[in-house]
Amino acid sequence: MNAHLENNFKRGFFLTEEALIKLDDIIRKRLLAADPNATLQFKVFRADGMLVEFDNPSAVAAEENSSRNAIKRVEILSAGATYKLSLKFDPKDNTDLGIEANDRDLAYLLAADVKDYVNSEILKFRSFSFDSTLSSKHTFPLLMLPFLFISISGIKESPKGEAVAAILESSDVQAKLNFLIESRLGQNPGPIKWYFVAMIVIFVILFFLGTLLDKAYPRNIFYWGKLAQAHDRLVSLREKFVWGVVIAFVIGIASTIAVDYFKNP
Incomplete structure (x- = not known):
């Protein structure tokens, strides 16, 4: 093959029936111009383990696509004596385009047409997963930085030996009591303890928050059938x-201002 193009x-x-039909039209026009016998x-691939094959996009969009047989992967393929094309949509992986052809012009023009349409009309959502981002290796160090700062700022210098000796030799009971109270306050771990508790709570929230956000804002959708309604x-x-x-936030602010x-007055 004289040209081998890949794009990730x-x-x-957000793949719809309309987008499938348009992709079918774009690819067929280019391939039929080079090979009248080209097929698509x-x-x-479905959640129930079945693999079904079609030769037109309308048949793909006619799939029930319910929770029991949800579509998990769609591949658009074409192969001839002088070319090979593969366009894969998989929610667990990035969308992938691969083209091989003896005719370099065919390869580059077809790749340009497909990439232009996919980028402008199909790829509509974020490039990352909330779950993987919030559970990344950078999250823990970021949470530990404030803990380290509070720990360092909460450290108080121990009383010097001369100061302790002077207090012990003093006959002023009030001064001795004040010294003991100040020493005790300096050793109080309260703020650090509460920050540690807060950090554990934040970790628990982040552990579930990523999955919850990914479900609330899915980033890969086969939009037809029952899952389109869902x-x-x-x-x-x-x-x-x-x-x-x-609205609740605005009402709260308005109520506070009014009160x-x-x-x-």
């Missing part, structure tokens, strides 16, 4: 929750 797309995809194959319900619920929080105004 980082962002999450759609491989669909996604619409999720978006509606998400919007209601966000608006509820915003302060009437208390101090």
